[in-house]
Every structure is written in C-alpha cells, then in structure tokens.
Amino acid sequence: MFAKLIHERLSFNHSEDREREIPSAHKRTYEWIFDAACQGQKWASFSEWLQSNDPDKRLYWITGKAGSGKSTLMKFICNDERTTKLLERWSGPNLCILSFYFWSSGSIELQMSQEGLIRTLLYQAIQKIPHIVSSLFPNRLESYLLLSEGMAWQRNLTWAEMSRALQILVEDGAKSTNLAIFIDGVDEFKGSKDYAKVTNLIHWILGLLNANVKICVSSRPWNVFEDELGATNPNLYLEDLTEPDMKEYVQSQFKEHKGFQDFHDYDPQQADQLLDNIVGKSDGVFLWTHLVTRSLLEGLTGGEKPKELQRRLEALPEKLEELFVKMLDDLDEGHYKRAAQFFQIMKASVTTMSLLLFFFADEDEHDASTDFEPGTDNRRKLNESAKQMKRRINECTKGLLEHSRESRFDLAESKVAFVHRTVRDFIYDEAINSKFDQATDSFNPNARLCQAWTSYIKSANPDRVALESLQDWAILGIEYGVRADQSSSDLQTRLLQDVDRAVTALAKTRNSEGHALVVGRYWGATLPNSSRCSSLLHLACQGQLVGYVRNNLPEALEKAENKTRMVSSLLEAAIFNFTAFKEWDNFSSLAHKNSSEELVKCLFENGADPNYSFNERPPTLWESTSWKFPRNREILNLFVLFGADPGANWMVSCDLDDDSRKNLSQRLAVVEQKREEEKRRAKKERRHEAVVKFFRKGQNRKVST
Secondary structure, three states, X not given: OHHHHHHHHHOOOOOOHHHHHOOOOOOOOOHHHXXXXXXXXXXXXXXXXXXXXXXXXXXXXEEOOOOOOHHHHHHHHHHOHHHHHHHHHHHOOOEEEEEEEOOOOOOOHHHHOHHHHHHHHHHHHHHHXXXXXHHHOHHHHHHHHXXXXXXXXXXXXXXXXXXXXXXXXXXXXXXXXXXXXXXXXXXXXXXXXXXXXXXXXXXXXXXXXXOOEEEEEEEOOOHHHHHHHHOOOOEEEHHHOOHHHHHHHHHHHHHOOHHHHHXXXXXXXXXXXXXXXXXXXXXXXXXXXXXXXXXXXXXXXOOOOHHHHHHHXXXXXXXXXXXXXXXXXXXXXXXXXXXXXXXXXXXXXXXXXXXXXXXXXXXXXXXXXXXXXXXXXXXXXXXXXXXXXXXXXXXXXXXXXXXXXXXXXOHHHOEEEEOOHHHHHHHOOHHHHHHHHHHHOOOOHHHHHHHHHHHHHHHOOHHHOOHXXXXXXXXXXXXXXXXXXXXXXXXHHHHHHHHHHHHHXXXXXXXXXXXXXXXXXXXXXXXXXXXXXXXXXXXXXXXOOHHHHHHHHHHHXXXXXXXXXXXXXXXXXXXXXXXXXXXXXXXXXXXXXXOOHHXXXXXXXXXXXXXXXXXXXXXXXXXXXXXXXXXOHHHHHHHHHOOXXXXXXXXXXXXXXXXXXXXXXXXXXXXXXXXXXXXXHHHHHHHHHHHHHHHHHHHHHHHHO
C-alpha cells in the first residue's frame, strides 16, 4: 500500500504523451546503431558503450540538427531488446532501464521541467523495483506507520523529498541494481534559453553518474552542450549517419505508389535520380525528407510528369522554416484560412487535442453533437467524424499537424500534435501569427474550444465516463469560455451556460446499470471544497468570475425567495471556496490564492449581509471571515464598511483611526499565535498517541508469541 501511495504522488497526467507522439522508426532504419565498431567510423560505437565498464565513459551524447530524428532514435533504442542484452553485459541480470522525454510542446509544465524528469524516473524505478520505495522515502514511511493514512498524505511530495529520493536511488539503490537512464531532448528543457539553467541541469545530470549508473542524453548541438558534453564523452552526430536510412525511407514510400511504379518502368534512371536528389538535398534532416516526400507524392497522385516533380523538388527551400512558409503559401485561399484556424486552435489549447475535439472545434454554427443520440454508445459515428477530421487536417496542413496512431485508442481519441517541435516554434512566431490573424479575421479559437468541449460532453456515453473526467471536461469548457470573452459580455454568459447545461445533463443521465454520476445535487458540489455549491452563479463566485457574477446576479436575485440568504451564500462561496479549482491551477484562471476584493464588494453592493448567520446562530459571515483570514485587511475593511459588527466576538474595528488599527493588529497576532500553539499541541498529542499505540501493538505481538 505504501508503494502504491508514493506511486500516485509521483504520477502526473500526460506523462507518457511525448513518447507516444514520437514516430516509431521506419522499418530497416537505425539498425546501424547496434553495429560493432569499424575502423575509420566518425562516431563512438554505441554498442560498445552499452557494454563498457570504462569509468570515464558513463555518458553517451546523441546530437543532431533540428528534425534529424534524435527522438525517434532514442525511442528505438529504449524499446529494442538488443539494448537490454548489451547493457546486461555491463550490469549483469540486475538492470533497471529508465527514460524521460523532455517536451516543450507538451500541455503541462512537468513535461519540460526537471521536476517532471525526477518524478518520472522515480515512478518508473518504483514500478520496476517495488521493494526500494521504503529506502527512497524513509520519512514518509515513518509518517505512514505512525500516523493515519490520511494524515500522512495531507501534503504533496516536496522538491527536496524527490531530489533526495533520486540521490538515494543512484547512490544506494544502484549498488544492488544497475541503472541505465535515457534522457531525450535536453534542449527542450523549460529553461533552455537561460545558459546558467541549462548548465546547472547538465551538471546535475553528470552528478548522477557513478560506477553503477549510465546515462544517454540527446540534444541539439548547441554550444552549451558541445562544451559540457561533447569534449570528453562518446557521441554521435545524427545527420552524418542517416543518409542510408533516408534512402530506405524515400524508396519505400515511393515504391508503394502505383504512379511511381509506372514512372520507374518508363524511365528507371530518372526515377532513381529523383529519389537520390531528395536525399541529397535533405542535408541529414529527416523531417525535411518526410515533408518533401509527402509533397512529391501528392504531385505524383495529381498526375505530374517526372520533369514537373523535379521542378517541384528544386523549388522547395532547404531550410525547414522556409519550407513551412512555402507549403502554406502554396495552399489556396480557403485551405490557407482553415489551416490558420487549425494552428490557432492548437496554440490556444491548454491540453492535447483529439481528432474528435478538433472535429467539434471545426464546426462553425452547427452543433455537431446533435448528430449523436444522447446516452448511447456512438463510437462508430464518432470514429467516422474523426476520420473526416483527419482528412481535413491532412489536406490543409500538409503534414505539419499529424495524429497519433496508437492502436489502443479509438480513432476519435487519437491525439493531434505538431509533427515536430520546429513546426510549433514556427507557428508561435509573431510574424506568422500576424498572417494567420489577417487570414481568419474575427476567428475566436477559445470560443471554438469551449463549444468543442460542450459538444464533446453532449456526445459522451454515460457508461464510459468517470466523475473525475467529467469534472476535468467541465473546467476546461468553462476556462475556454472565460478566455473567449475577457470583457464578460453576453458571449461569455452564453458559452458558460451551454457548458453548464451539458455537464448537468450528463451528470444526471443514468448509465446502463441505472446509476448516475451525480444524484440529488448540483454537479459543482462534487468539486473539492464545494459541498454547498448549488448553481453556475455559485461556481462563478468560487472561481472569482467578477464579470459573470455582475452580469447575471440581478436576474438571479429577481427569482430568489430570500434575496439576502442567496447573495450571502454567494459571498460565503467567494471568500471560503476559492480553492475549489486548485487541482487545475496549471492552466485554469479559475484557480486563485485569495478572494477577489472586487467580487466581495460587488456582492455587498447587491445585498450580502456581513452579519448573516445561516443557522441563525454564531458564527456570522463576519466572525468566520475574521477568524479564518485575520490578515486579509482589504476584505475585512469591506466587511466593516458594509455594516459588520466590529465588536462581535473578539474583533474590533479595522476601519477607524491608527490606534484602532494598531489594536486590531495586536489582537489578531495574539489570536493567531494561540491558534498555532493549539495546532502544535494537538499534533504533538496525536503523534504521542500514535507512537504509544504502535509500541503497544509490538508488545502484544511478543506476548502472543
């Protein structure tokens, strides 16, 4: 159970996305990486490094130009059984292989951070060597044994705990199990533009090396990596070695095409020359080869003559960024506009996009979810819709966007991603974005994403939806609705209410076993710290959506039987429930560390009573607020300004002269000190009781034996 709890704390969403998105090596390519060393070769033998015991050669550096295929090679190495067999000649049978793929295009920060690297390595190590967990987290184990399970896990694993655990893993754990660590894309580390941060990361990685630890890293050949990794460690430059692989790839792609077969039968010399010219012009960049091959095959399908294909090849730029520009500029106006919309949607999305979500986001006015029967299994129709979207993306982006081909997913859930990081960097360029804005005019990608999630929720099958997933979808839909209209006008209201209706309907729909996700309460009440949440307006107060509340509160008050109670309950939500969205703080503008002074003032102006008590007995809102947030002067001042009783409980006015303010501060400090002392005393007593209970159990066992 302890290992399971640690595992859960180390895991994070989308941790495997990057490896899954990397294309697998084409058949019969990269085989040379396992070849034995031969005289005169330009690169240090990788197979020799895998089996070597040389203490000066614990790290291997794979480098190459952008788009040369480094990540594909790293994935190939990690998943090939020959890697394990060769490493075991160094390690013996006690071997543990760990891997991490940095990804600057990922949807969450952990995919591009040192913390994400540490968490992933520890997660994999515990998964493969479960018994090691107790030595990695000794303090957590002590808490787990002495305290209740809930108390032991009230706080997340800290950076210090995880760093120390990894250090124990490589220093002590590796004495019994040798470690081989593969780290891809170090240049995609979040701080890669800061020389000092990159240098610190490299030194940290080098610090993990010892007699029982080997590390293979890949990166672009930037000066910082050349200086720190290239001078003393075995390495290879990928573009020097992939020409045969690219020939194999190009030939296999063209020879599968009926038009090329006819071309080759008619003029084999010219046909072979075209393929050689593709590889020769690529300059070792696999991505360039892939995109150009695709472009020429489209020309071949369109009936272009051999000389026209050659002219097309000659007209294509050799630099990747210039190639991207030409590919898009060659589109007709309609396709260019749609491609620009697709790229804007990708840029606005805070999570990875599926083909189905893209299908819904591509709908302009028609609600595509109405094509599916609510509460039923629509997988066939959904996959057909995804198939349509795949064709649209292929036609409009010319391969700059691709979908994953993971067989374990329905096509509808296949992820859409930039074909390479260089494409993402290109799309994020300000000049390119300006062109997209001009082409799409008033296009609002956040509004489309909000509508997409609304349609996605409407089309969901109740038998395949968990409450946690529904919460995620709802928060995403609301987030995009807020971003779509920062001025909080009618558009935001419509978008948020559409999301809310869709979530409410799905939450109440019974599945095939007769169970609903939410029964007898509003779905928002299932969120953390939200048990009294009863409406979208209530939820908006928790999320500090001042504009939405200001625009929609008057209508709600007109319908309320007890206006004071209703608006006072909204005030309570705004002040005490702003942590409801903490789990989504990596992307959500609904997550806050404090209440909004502007929102609190708005609620007071609309009739909230600072002295209101929901149970007609203490504490009042004022007393609860002053007790829980004694240092929030702005909020406390608003309470007093709108009629709070300054003498209630132990509080004094915080809105009077300097002497009164000084008196307030002193009394608040005394109360806060007493609260902290009480917490420490209670904690000490609980710990003492737990220790006594633990040793009594031990004595009882001795007596019984």
